[in-house]
Amino acid sequence: MKALQCVELGMPDKLEVNEVPDPEVLPEHVLIENKAASVNFPDVLMIQGLYQFQPELPFTPGGESAGIISAVGDGVNDLKVGDRVFAMTGLGAFSEKIVVPQHTVVKIPDSMGFETAAALPMTYGTSLYALKQRADLKEGETLLVLGAAGGVGLATVELGKAMGARVIAAASTQEKVDLCKKHGADEGFVYPTGKLDKDQQKLLSTFIKELTGGLGANVVYDPVGGDYSEPCIRATAWDGRYLVIGFAAGEIPKIPTNLMLLKGMKMIGVFWGAWVGMFPEENKKNFEELFQLHSDGKINPEVSDSFSLDDGAKAIAHLKDRKAKGKVIIRV
Numbered sequence: 358m359k360a361l362q363c364v365e366l367g368m369p370d371k372l373e374v375n376e377v378p379d380p381e382v383l384p385e386h387v388l389i390e391n392k393a394a395s396v397n398f399p400d401v402l403m404i405q406g407l408y409q410f411q412p413e414l415p416f417t418p419g420g421e422s423a424g425i426i427s428a429v430g431d432g433v434n435d436l437k438v439g440d441r442v443f444a445m446t447g448l449g450a451f452s453e454k455i456v457v458p459q460h461t462v463v464k465i466p467d468s469m470g471f472e473t474a475a476a477l478p479m480t481y482g483t484s485l486y487a488l489k490q491r492a493d494l495k496e497g498e499t500l501l502v503l504g505a506a507g508g509v510g511l512a513t514v515e516l517g518k519a520m521g522a523r524v525i526a527a528a529s530t531q532e533k534v535d536l537c538k539k540h541g542a543d544e545g546f547v548y549p550t551g552k553l554d555k556d557q558q559k560l561l562s563t564f565i566k567e568l569t570g571g572l573g574a575n576v577v578y579d580p581v582g583g584d585y586s587e588p589c590i591r592a593t594a595w596d597g598r599y600l601v602i603g604f605a606a607g608e609i610p611k612i613p614t615n616l617m618l619l620k621g622m623k624m625i626g627v628f629w630g631a632w633v634g635m636f637p638e639e640n641k642k643n644f645e646e647l648f649q650l651h652s653d654g655k656i657n658p659e660v661s662d663s664f665s666l667d668d669g670a671k672a673i674a675h676l677k678d679r680k681a682k683g684k685v686i687i688r689v
């Protein structure tokens with residue numbers, strides 16, 4: 358079978374599409390014929406050796422895929438050959454076939470296409486967990502989303518709206534902001550790119566406060582980090598919740614803790630993958646809720662670009678170069 362392989366660490370142009378042996382199904386595992394896989398920021402980091410978990414070379418990146426089960430191992434009871442599923446694979450999804458443990462596989466509704474299914478688990482899974490279990494977002498609250506047109510960002514815009522919040526989308530271009538509005542954001546603004554100086558940070562903070570009637574946002578969803586975090590914390594409301602999601606800007610910010618004290622606010626870490634490992638049943642319920650929201654038309658994962666497996670390296674470069682809007686898919 359064909360697989361996109363990382364044979365040496367570096368930029369996406371170092372990736373190779375190679376013929377590799379078909380994987381064999383194991384006990385309590387299933388074999389999936391992949392139809393679509395989606396690109397996530399950890400793929401960009403992993404191929405450069407910058408991720409928190411680093412597989413040995415050579416490896417096939419790809420944290421999630423959707424397809425059809427073509428074989429099941431001993432001890433698999435709830436899944437069968439022919440089931441349409443998505444899988445949270447961690448690694449290996451950018452390939453024609455993959456063997457994964459049964460507990461990482463979820464049956465998808467008949468009405469859901471494979472590209473949508475591949476685009477859903479990590480982004481919507483993370484964002485629902487963040488807004489519901491971590492921030493306890495309430496109807497009528499203001500939700501500020503940074504990097505709002507990215508994978509987790511756009512999922513948060515839609516989920517925030519579905520939960521009854523007033524959603525403010527922040528992104529680096531007007532085109533990205535417009536896309537967020539199409540997905541339900543009530544308002545949006547363009548923030549500057551590159552290193553932000555103190556004046557730009559102050560302007561950002563003042564602007565957000567003005568947008569929120571001087572009160573600040575009740576919940577801030579931050580997958581960007583870097584120079585954007587502190588001004589947004591300064592523009593968080595009393596009793597606000599600041600969700601630490603990731604650091605797409607490349608820098609982990611250092612925050613003065615007096616800001617938490619002065620605002621009676623909480624800074625909340627969100628590590629969806631670890632939570633899924635500890636509370637798989639809770640996560641299953643979240644997926645059921647996501648399927649319902651999808652069938653009610655309240656969420657609609659945006660697949661902005663799709664690439665063939667042969668062009669898989671271009672898909673990862675697209676995300677790395679900040680060009681992605683919503684999700685980038687690799688068709689298998």
Ligand SMILES: NC(=O)c1ccc[n+]([C@@H]2O[C@H](COP(=O)([O-])OP(=O)(O)OC[C@H]3O[C@@H](n4cnc5c(N)ncnc54)[C@H](OP(=O)(O)O)[C@@H]3O)[C@@H](O)[C@H]2O)c1
Pocket residue numbers: 396397398399479480483504505506507508509510527528529530533580581601602603604605606607627628629630676677678679681683
């Ligand atoms: N905590 C968790 O459980 C969890 C789960 C999934 C993902 N994450 C993290 O969330 C972050 C976003 O992941 P994603 O898959 O949504 O990625 P993505 O689709 O690439 O979105 C990231 C967004 O960050 C913004 N950004 C700002 N500076 C950037 C830079 N220097 N390079 C690239 N993007 C930059 C971009 O929006 P603008 O151009 O509009 O600024 C981009 O749309 C990553 O750090 C990822 O590791 C965390």
